[in-house]
Amino acid sequence: xLRIWVLAVVVAALALGAGQAGAGExxxxxxxxxxxxxxxxxxxPPDLMxxxxxxxxxxxxxxxxxxxxxTFVLVPLLTxxxxxxxxxxxxxxxxxPVLRNETKICVEAAPGVPRxxxxxxxRLVELERRGAKHHVLIARAADVADPTxxxxxxxxxxxxxxxDKTRWHEAGEKPPAQPEADxxxxxxxxxxxxxxxxxxxxxxxxxxxxxxVEAVFDLxxxxxxxxxxxxxxxxxxxxxxxxxxxxVLIAAGSVTxxxxxxxxxxxxxxxxxxxxxxxxxxDNSHRSEIYTEVLxxxxxxxxxxxxxxxxxxxxxxxxxxxxxxxxxxxxNSYLAVPGFIVDAASSITLRIYVKAPPExxxxxxxxxxxxxxxxxxxxxxxxxxxxxxxxxxxxxVPPSLLIYLLPTKGLGGVISVGPLTISSPTxxxxxxxxxxxxxQELAAAGNDVYAKxxxxxxxxxxxxxxxxxxxxxxxxxxxxEQGSERYLELSTMPFSDMLGSFYTKxxxxxxxxxxxxxxxxxxxxxxxxxxxQTVSWWGxxxxxxxxxxxxxxxxxxxxSAALGLYDLVKSTYDALRRSIQSFxxxxxxxxxxxxxxxxxxxxxxxxxxxxxxxxxxxxxxxYNDPLTTRIITSLDTPPAYFAVTxxxxxxxxxxxxxxxxxxxxxxxxxxxVVGHSAPSGGFAFxxxxxxxxxxxxxxxxxxxxxxFR
Amino acid sequence: MTRLTSADFRFGLKTSLFxxxxxxxxxxxxxxxxxxxxPIYLAVATTFAxxxxxxxxxxxxxxxxxxxxxxxxxLDIVAPPSAVFGYTPVALxxxxxxxxxALLALVFYALxxxxxxxxxxxxxxxxxxxxxxxxxxxxxGVLWRLAVPPLPALPPEFPQxxxxxxxxxxxxxxxxxxxxPAIRRHMAAVGYSHGTPPGRxxxxxxxxxxxxxxRLNIRPVELRRxxxxxx
Numbered sequence: 001x002l003r004i005w006v007l008a009v010v011v012a013a014l015a016l017g018a019g020q021a022g023a024g025e026x027x028x029x030x031x032x033x034x035x036x037x038x039x040x041x042x043x044x045p046p047d048l049m050x051x052x053x054x055x056x057x058x059x060x061x062x063x064x065x066x067x068x069x070x071t072f073v074l075v076p077l078l079t080x081x082x083x084x085x086x087x088x089x090x091x092x093x094x095x096x097p098v099l100r101n102e103t104k105i106c107v108e109a110a111p112g113v114p115r116x117x118x119x120x121x122x123r124l125v126e127l128e129r130r131g132a133k134h135h136v137l138i139a140r141a142a143d144v145a146d147p148t149x150x151x152x153x154x155x156x157x158x159x160x161x162x163x164d165k166t167r168w169h170e171a172g173e174k175p176p177a178q179p180e181a182d183x184x185x186x187x188x189x190x191x192x193x194x195x196x197x198x199x200x201x202x203x204x205x206x207x208x209x210x211x212x213v214e215a216v217f218d219l220x221x222x223x224x225x226x227x228x229x230x231x232x233x234x235x236x237x238x239x240x241x242x243x244x245x246x247x248v249l250i251a252a253g254s255v256t257x258x259x260x261x262x263x264x265x266x267x268x269x270x271x272x273x274x275x276x277x278x279x280x281x282x283d284n285s286h287r288s289e290i291y292t293e294v295l296x297x298x299x300x301x302x303x304x305x306x307x308x309x310x311x312x313x314x315x316x317x318x319x320x321x322x323x324x325x326x327x328x329x330x331x332n333s334y335l336a337v338p339g340f341i342v343d344a345a346s347s348i349t350l351r352i353y354v355k356a357p358p359e360x361x362x363x364x365x366x367x368x369x370x371x372x373x374x375x376x377x378x379x380x381x382x383x384x385x386x387x388x389x390x391x392x393x394x395x396x397v398p399p400s401l402l403i404y405l406l407p408t409k410g411l412g413g414v415i416s417v418g419p420l421t422i423s424s425p426t427x428x429x430x431x432x433x434x435x436x437x438x439x440q441e442l443a444a445a446g447n448d449v450y451a452k453x454x455x456x457x458x459x460x461x462x463x464x465x466x467x468x469x470x471x472x473x474x475x476x477x478x479x480x481e482q483g484s485e486r487y488l489e490l491s492t493m494p495f496s497d498m499l500g501s502f503y504t505k506x507x508x509x510x511x512x513x514x515x516x517x518x519x520x521x522x523x524x525x526x527x528x529x530x531x532x533q534t535v536s537w538w539g540x541x542x543x544x545x546x547x548x549x550x551x552x553x554x555x556x557x558x559x560s561a562a563l564g565l566y567d568l569v570k571s572t573y574d575a576l577r578r579s580i581q582s583f584x585x586x587x588x589x590x591x592x593x594x595x596x597x598x599x600x601x602x603x604x605x606x607x608x609x610x611x612x613x614x615x616x617x618x619x620x621x622x623y624n625d626p627l628t629t630r631i632i633t634s635l636d637t638p639p640a641y642f643a644v645t646x647x648x649x650x651x652x653x654x655x656x657x658x659x660x661x662x663x664x665x666x667x668x669x670x671x672x673v674v675g676h677s678a679p680s681g682g683f684a685f686x687x688x689x690x691x692x693x694x695x696x697x698x699x700x701x702x703x704x705x706x707x708f709r
Numbered sequence: 710m711t712r713l714t715s716a717d718f719r720f721g722l723k724t725s726l727f728x729x730x731x732x733x734x735x736x737x738x739x740x741x742x743x744x745x746x747x748p749i750y751l752a753v754a755t756t757f758a759x760x761x762x763x764x765x766x767x768x769x770x771x772x773x774x775x776x777x778x779x780x781x782x783x784l785d786i787v788a789p790p791s792a793v794f795g796y797t798p799v800a801l802x803x804x805x806x807x808x809x810x811a812l813l814a815l816v817f818y819a820l821x822x823x824x825x826x827x828x829x830x831x832x833x834x835x836x837x838x839x840x841x842x843x844x845x846x847x848x849x850g851v852l853w854r855l856a857v858p859p860l861p862a863l864p865p866e867f868p869q870x871x872x873x874x875x876x877x878x879x880x881x882x883x884x885x886x887x888x889x890p891a892i893r894r895h896m897a898a899v900g901y902s903h904g905t906p907p908g909r910x911x912x913x914x915x916x917x918x919x920x921x922x923x924r925l926n927i928r929p930v931e932l933r934r935x936x937x938x939x940x
Contacts, residue, residue, distance in 0.1 A: 502800030503746045622805075625798040652745040653864060 029054070029061070029108050030134065031160030032127050037101035038166045039125060039138065045368070046095030047141040047375040049122075049150035049400065050107050053114030060151035060265070061136055066104040067093035067155030072336040072416055072584045075430060076464035076498060078316040087497075090336070093582040095155045095375070097368045097419055106158035109134035118172035119146035128165035137171065141375075145175040147400035148225055148268050155373060155582055156260065186664065188515065188640060188673050189445040192302040193224075195295065195399075196344035196442060197406040199568055200228070200278065201692040201708035203292035207282040213290055214279045216709055217693050220442050220683040221273030222300035228266040228278050229295050229407045230257055233575020235288035240281035241266045245274050254283060260579060262372075263407050265295075273683070291575055293407040300444040303673040304641070306437050309340050309460040310668070312649065312658045313353065313431040318422050331362065334370065334418030337432050338495060338586035339462040339470050341410045341569055344688055346437045348397040348405075349667050352379055354417055355429035358389045362419045369395050370418075372411025373583040374404060379417070391417075409569045409691075412576055412585030435667040439688070447682030450479045450675065453701045455689055456486070457672025459644040461506060461658065466651050468498035470588075471506045471618065475642050476701070477675040483638050484675030490604065490618055491628035493566055496587040500624030509646030509660070510614040512639035512674075517663075519612040524634040526606040532618070532629045534599035563628060564703020566590050568691035589626055604629045613645070644670040685709075720884050721877035724764035728868050728876060731756040731763075731775055735782070740862055743786050746800070750866040751808035752778045757868075758815035758839075761883060770818050774811035781807035819887070831887070838886035842879050849875060 029052065036042050050063035070092050077088035096103055109127050111134050118124065122139025144150050203215035219226055228243060236259045243251040243266070251267035258264075269276065282288045316335070335354070342348065354367060361367065361381065369376045376398070381391035397405070405411050415432055440456055443449045458474040470493040477486035488510065494501045512520040570590045577585040601621030609615050614633055647658040664671050687693045690703035698707030735753055738744040755778050759771035781803040790801035819835035820828045853875050860869050868876060 497796050500796065500800055622799045624796065624800055652742065653739075 029110050030129070031062075031106055031158060032109050032129070032134065032136075032163050033104055033106040033158070033160040034125075034127075034163060034166055035101060036099040036103040036105055039105065039123060039168055041099050041105070041123075041138070042101045042103075044099050044140070045375055045378070046097070046099060046153060046155075047398070047401075048105070048153040049120075049139050049141055049144055049147070050153070051119060051137045051139070051150045052108065052110035052135065053112075053116065053118075053137075054110045058114070058116070058119045058137070058146075058149040060149060061108040061110070062151050063105065063107040063136075063138065063153040064156040064158040065095035065099070065153045066106075066157050067582065068096050068332060070094045070332040070334055070419065071330050072334050072414070073316075073318065073422075074584065074586075075314055075316050075335050075337050076468040076495075078318060079314055079464065080466045080499065090584040092373075092584065093155050094332075094334075094370065094373060095153065097363065097375075104157070105138075105153075106160045107136050107138065109136040119149040120144035121170070121172040121174040123168045124171040125166065125168040127163040128167075129161055129163045134163075139172070141398040141400045143172075143174050144398075144400040145173070147403050148227065148265075150400065152374070152401070152404055154260070154262070186517070186641070186666075186671060187304055188676050189301050189303050191299065192346050192437075192439055193297070193299040194302070194344060194346035194439045195297050195402040195406055196439060196688060197229075197293050197295045197409075198343070198687050199572075199692045199708075200292040200294055201705060203278060203280055204290060206287055206289050207280075208287050209282060209285050212279050212281040213292070214277065215292065216275060216277050217294055218275050218683070218685050219273050219294075219296055220298060220300060220444065222298050222444065223273055224271045224297045224299055226269045226271075226276075226294060226296040227403075228269070228280075229293045230255070230264045230266060230280075231291045231293050231407050231572065231575070232262050232579045233289060233291045233572070234264070235284070235286070235290075236261075237282075237284035237286070237288055239266070239288075239290070240283050242279045243267055243269060244277040245269070245272075254281075260582070262404060262411065262576075262580065263293075289575075291572070295403055295407050296442070298439070298442060300439075301446075302439045303445045303450075303456070303676065304671060305440045305457050305673065306435060306667060306669070306671045307458050307460070308433065308435050308644070308668055308670045309462065310433040310647065310659060311337055311339075311431055311462040312465050312656060313429060314464055316428050316430070318426045318428060330422045332419045333422050334416035335420065335428060335430050336414045336416045336584055337430065337462070337464065338412075338414045338468075338584070339460070339464070340371065340413045340415050340432075340434055341460075342434075342436055342438075343406060343409050343565070343569075343691060344438045345397075345402055345406065346439070347399070348402070348437075349435045350376070350395045350397070350415065351433045351435075351668060352391065352393060352395060352415075352417060353429070353431040354379065354381070354391040355384075356381075356389050356391070356420060357387055357426055358383060360420045360422065360426055360428075361389055362421055365389070367391050367417050368419070370416045370583070371397065371401075371405060372408075372414060372585075373580075374401050374411065376401070408576055409572050412573060412580070412583060414584050414586060416583070433668050437667065440672070441689075442687045443683035443685070446677050446680055448679045448684050448696060449682075449686045451679045452686055452696060453478050453689070454686065456674050457642060457644075457670050459508065459647070459670035461508075461647050461649070463492075463501065463504060463506060463649060463651075465649070465656070466499065467501055467504050469494040469501035469620075471508075471649075473508045473510070473616065473644060473670075475672055475674060478700070479675040479678055481678045486632075486639075486642075486674050488614075488616070488631045488633065489628065490616055490631070491563060491626060492618070492620060492623075493563075493626055494589045494624050496589050498586075501620045501627075502622050502624055503620065503651075505617055505619045505650035505655075507615060507617045507646075507648040507650075508644055509609070510616065511612060511643050511645050512614075512633075512635055513641040513643065514637060515640040517641065520639045521612050521636045522608045522614055522633060523636050525608045525614060527632045527634045532599040532602040532604050532621075532627050534602065534623055534625045534627050563590065563626070564690035567703075589624070599623055599627055602627050604631070606631055606633075639674055640676065642672050642674045718877050718881060720764060721879070721881040722873075724760050724880035724883075725868075725873055725876040727760035727763045728756055729870060729873075731760055732868055734779055736863065736867065738782060738786065739864070739867070744782060746802065747866075748785075748802040748804045748808070749782065750864075751812070752782055752804050753867055755808050755811045755815060758812060758818075761880065762815065762818060764880070767818075771815060774814050778804065778808050778811050834887045834889060835883075838883040841886055842882050845879060845882055846875070849878070 050061040052061040072090040074088045120139045121143040127134045200215040203213040240254040367379045377395040379391040379393040453476045461471045603619040605617040646660040692708040759775045762771040819832040822831040
């Protein structure tokens with residue numbers, strides 16, 4: 001018996017050891033660990049990326065930064081006065097905000113010396129170990145020209161060899177600055193360079209040992225690059241792959257997915273449109289869950305679309321959680337705001353306002369901004385008086401980070417600001433607004449796909465004050481020969497295990513414009529709307545009753561179009577939650593698509609203000625479940641643009657204004673082109689409506705997984 | 710048409726004062742921000758019925774119902790259902806369970822008046838009084854608001870002190886409708902009211918009335934002479 005136990009312990013130890021093994025132990029390129037000071041990186045922010053030159057090309061190299069323990073403070077849980085404070089504190093790990101001399105950096109290095117120019121500006125590090133020379137290029141995220149050749153630094157304590165000698169010199173050229181005018185000009189259609197991600201529905205499954213999954217997808221001819229990516233949630237282990245473009249095998253090999261890895265690119269496929277077929281083999285001896293996304297970089301003519309995700313100005317009273325009473329002080333705390341979901345973007349701009357007592361700000365006059373575990377940049381603050389410091393600034397997400405944000409739909413969706421020291425009790429104010437300049441579809445403007453319902457823009461209001469849910473207003477439109485049809489959809493997505501959405505109101509002010517940006521008059525506020533729908537246990541019961549089933553199914557089509565993407569986001573986030581502990585990932589409550597019922601106590605009111613402003617007011621009633629409603633408005637002339645020019649919310653007896661403008665103010669106003677010229681051939685796949693690619697014979701206004709590719 | 714005198718409004722005034730008294734705790738929890746979601750309006754609704762019966766000198770049932778509702782409000786503040794059940798698809802409050810039951814009990818309390826079919830008539834008339842009172846508040850309330858502003862600190866669902874005349878008339882309306890002579894006669898028969906000469910009821914059903922009084926915990930008739938008596 002004892003022998004069996006000893007054997008079991010040995011096996012367990014070996015298994016654990018294998019789980020922690022760096023690449024060096026797995027017989028790949030060796031892992032080296034050096035102090036940041038030796039690389040001249042002391043004082044640098046932690047947004048490092050690494051690349052090595054191997055077999056004639058630069059490829060991503062894994063890089064880890066020794067993290068420090070931090071506390072994420074989930075802001076919405078502290079806006080009420082009777083919430084469970086302890087739930088708001090999430091222990092995590094981030095790389096130090098400023099690398100210290102002794103911060104350990106572990107990086108994969110390839111043998112030899114590179115012969116071509118590096119794909120970005122950074123430090124070319126030469127490492128010598130037992131006479132053998134190795135090299136790696138370490139660059140900051142903003143200095144990376146070709147992000148596909150780099151891997152982003154992850155916070156983790158890794159193991160590796162200590163080099164005998166370390167030398168480095170600056171190498172490569174910085175990428176050209178992004179053309180800004182392009183981003184802020186409103187036009188019907190313009191050339192846009194963007195990254196987008198979508199799920200390979202048929203290659204996301206559980207596979208037995210030796211089994212495989214296979215999926216087909218199409219990329220438009222303007223695709224400049226694309227990758228098949230395994231995202232977090234994929235069981236760690238080894239996977240083989242083969243990618244065909246048409247009948248031609250263009251990539252094959254195998255990759256290792258490590259524990260806690262956000263994503264692992266199977267292969268970069270290069271540019272060019274066409275039909276791709278990907279097959280992923282489970283090379284492990286255990287059943288594996290596989291989550292597959294396609295990430296692509298496209299440059300084509302796009303209808304204008306600018307989405308905004310905004311929070312109100314949140315005032316939080318931070319008292320200490322129970323476990324910190326002995327220390328009376330929490331260092332390295334980050335205010336965390338959830339709800340930032342993105343699946344495609346050309347550029348993302350964040351406007352952040354923070355008010356904090358000066359003694360709480362650890363870095364003097366600086367606050368750092370993170371999205372998930374990714375460092376985005378810093379905010380500079382100034383002292384208002386002896387007791388207050390204000391930070392009000394704009395942070396642009398470095399384009400090289402988009403490839404890490406998109407496949408996981410925003411990496412858990414949490415934006416954090418810190419580090420702060422919380423000495424009990426302290427009052428903070430925070431407001432975050434994200435502007436996402438993005439494509440309407442993968443296909444270029446005017447393609448066939450616009451003859452089906454396509455999401456033209458969406459405004460997300462993060463209701464995080466005393467309640468926690470997203471209120472999302474989206475416009476869907478379809479182009480016809482004789483004009484366009486459109487409808488607005490308003491839905492709520494509560495965060496799971498948080499406060500819920502009950503007894504609140506939210507009001508959106510919407511305007512339509514013609515092609516020269518003159519307001520279009522509204523004839524009838526609501527030609528039709530089906531009332532507010534929800535799903536609940538009684539819906540589950542009722543759907544099994546035959547006379548009711550017809551009623552339920554009648555309502556499905558429009559409901560699933562808006563919310564299909566969020567079922568997918570939910571499954572992505574649930575998988576991410578299981579595998580990532582170093583930063584918070586917030587879950588959502590979503591639907592089963594076939595059990596909707598009328599939400600009796602919820603209500604939507606639609607009215608017209610001044611003849612041209614549509615006012616949509618949703619009352620959530622007692623529901624914590626998601627709600628959704630569709631509105632069709634009649635206008636006197638066909639509109640070209642749609643914009644959300646105001647948001648207000650009502651909670652605990654008071655109306656509060658969040659945002660109000662008369663004309664779109666850049667870039668923090670949601671604007672979309674609502675259909676223009678009639679479609680003429682081209683890319684025949686809808687991709688960004690449901691988060692998975694559909695063929696054009698799929699149902700027009702719903703997301704049906706049966707039609708996903 | 711009978712001529713109106715100040716005596717006509719004594720009942721309404723008394724009921725309104727009970728109404729305000731019963732609502733004092735709800736004003737407090739609302740103004741202090743301890744309880745701001747709509748379920749508290751259910752608690753407020755029960756006070757409208759409780760005040761009516763209390764003004765009639767009947768205390769036990771209204772006080773029991775009111776106490777249950779008040780306890781639910783307090784429990785909602787200190788230990789809401791979410792503390793017990795966690796995240797639920799709809800927001801639960803203890804008041805949502807308690808107040809409708811209390812309100813039903815207070816409405817069906819009308820069945821305690823009269824005998825046989827008259828109990829049903831009493832209930833029907835009380836319901837009619839509630840409906841008529843509601844319509845009256847809707848219509849008169851609009852005109853009243855033109856002249857008298859609401860208190861900004863309180864939501865419109867709460868009875869507000871400056872609206873006293875509105876509620877005096879409301880309860881007089883309830884009394885006029887519910888306490889019809891026929892009801893009064895049967896109320897008197899079980900010892901509730903004095904629409905009929907005292908001697909008659911005692912002569913007719915004395916023994917049985919006494920039984921009813923004991924069963925319903927009715928206190929001596931005289932106490933109620935000034936309360937539910939009508940002219």
